[in-house]
Amino acid sequence: MKRHIMHGGKIVDSEYKSEENEAKKKWSLMEKLLLGLTPRQYLAQAIRNPFNWILAAIFAIGIPLILGRFVFGLHWITHSSNDYPWGLILAFGLFTMVPLSASGFMLGTAVEIFGRHDFHPIERLALLNGLLGYFFAVIFLMVDLGQPWRLPYPMVVSFGTAAVLFLVAWHVATYLSVQIAEVSVSFFEWIGWPQGAKFIRKIIVGLTVAGIILSTLHQGALGALFTYAHGKLHPLWYYASFQWIYFFCSAIPAGLCMVIAVSTIVKKTMAWRCDDNFMDNLDSLTLKLAKGASLGLITYLAIKMIGVAHYNLWGYLATGWGQWYLLEMFVGVVLPIALFGYALRHNKAGLARFTAFLTIFGVALNRINTSLIAYNYKIYHEIPHWREVIVTLTIFAIYIVVYRFILYRLPILYTWKTAPQTAEETVEEPVYIHSGAEPRPVSMYREMK
Numbered sequence: 001m002k003r004h005i006m007h008g009g010k011i012v013d014s015e016y017k018s019e020e021n022e023a024k025k026k027w028s029l030m031e032k033l034l035l036g037l038t039p040r041q042y043l044a045q046a047i048r049n050p051f052n053w054i055l056a057a058i059f060a061i062g063i064p065l066i067l068g069r070f071v072f073g074l075h076w077i078t079h080s081s082n083d084y085p086w087g088l089i090l091a092f093g094l095f096t097m098v099p100l101s102a103s104g105f106m107l108g109t110a111v112e113i114f115g116r117h118d119f120h121p122i123e124r125l126a127l128l129n130g131l132l133g134y135f136f137a138v139i140f141l142m143v144d145l146g147q148p149w150r151l152p153y154p155m156v157v158s159f160g161t162a163a164v165l166f167l168v169a170w171h172v173a174t175y176l177s178v179q180i181a182e183v184s185v186s187f188f189e190w191i192g193w194p195q196g197a198k199f200i201r202k203i204i205v206g207l208t209v210a211g212i213i214l215s216t217l218h219q220g221a222l223g224a225l226f227t228y229a230h231g232k233l234h235p236l237w238y239y240a241s242f243q244w245i246y247f248f249c250s251a252i253p254a255g256l257c258m259v260i261a262v263s264t265i266v267k268k269t270m271a272w273r274c275d276d277n278f279m280d281n282l283d284s285l286t287l288k289l290a291k292g293a294s295l296g297l298i299t300y301l302a303i304k305m306i307g308v309a310h311y312n313l314w315g316y317l318a319t320g321w322g323q324w325y326l327l328e329m330f331v332g333v334v335l336p337i338a339l340f341g342y343a344l345r346h347n348k349a350g351l352a353r354f355t356a357f358l359t360i361f362g363v364a365l366n367r368i369n370t371s372l373i374a375y376n377y378k379i380y381h382e383i384p385h386w387r388e389v390i391v392t393l394t395i396f397a398i399y400i401v402v403y404r405f406i407l408y409r410l411p412i413l414y415t416w417k418t419a420p421q422t423a424e425e426t427v428e429e430p431v432y433i434h435s436g437a438e439p440r441p442v443s444m445y446r447e448m449k
Helices: 002-006 029-033 039-048 050-072 088-093 103-113 117-145 153-157 164-191 194-202 204-229 243-269 276-310 314-318 320-346 349-373 386-409 442-448
Strands: 432-435 438-441
Touching (some): 002 039, 039 050, 088 117, 088 349, 103 117, 164 194, 243 349, 276 314, 276 320, 276 349, 314 320
Antiparallel strands (some): 432 438
């Protein structure tokens, strides 16, 4: 796309191809899907991208393995057993992807409930991250469980109201519906249906409140699942009274850092798709997100220490498992707190971005430790099957492809330009510029002048 733009090509960022001519011509759906390129141009730029070749190699190996899982059974790709009911597919796909997707309800709450419209340039990216993270967590779950056609069975046929999984299933299903509605504003703008976008904006506060309730309960319910594993999970990762709040509190910095990480990748790889409103405010927003993530990490560290003291687990810290636990806490919690503090003190957005990636690694390590490494620590250590590793990588690669496909097209990183409308129909998105420490809407400066 960079080459196309350098040669004077126009990218699709509005309803019409040209705003100068009186006879304006709209982009067709196919032209929007192809980003304004001809099929030959689109195929050529796809072939030139070396990352696409890496993805193709992953799919060539991984997709047949996924199909083989449904033909030959779960035992063909995993070492799962009654001792280890879940492996890497769920340890990464469910228990790691879900906390990294907590950005949607947090940024939505900040903007729509608390009026922090300075986060508006990055809000849609956070909502999309939440939607795709939860959606692919369900995909990972379906690959592990099998028989996806029976998905509604435990929800509407055989009610297990006393089971935590019943709660998790309903929360995920309803929250996915909420997230689809929130992200649909971008889709409605892109296809040229302003009435649909206008309707979603009218109910956005209700959707945001529903998202807060459902996501909070779901994040905690994932932790509550491990209360079933008393005696199997190592005491340093098992706190019956605190397990749910550990999962919820760690999801807060995880979600915020995931937005920082994705925005960093977007800035480096698809700057052509980002508008000035996104790019000019990104460093400031990164530091603000880092501040929220650091506060979440401090809270998480405090309650983790309370849990160790409450259950008198100090003696375990002197063992090999204790050293592994301390490494997890240092790399994933203590060091990020220190680095975030330095970055915020000296306004170093680059350091904040590096620390965000480090925090994501720490959260992922905690979830994998809890669900896989420290599970059944008295028996043996489960080593994932090589096919399971490839299947997990393949599904994550599909996640990246879908993520990139949407960011290339829908107005997530840029503002969709529409035709002139009447005053009643126009819904103007605020554009922020900087003056001092806080960005303010352009309209505010116009009024002041």
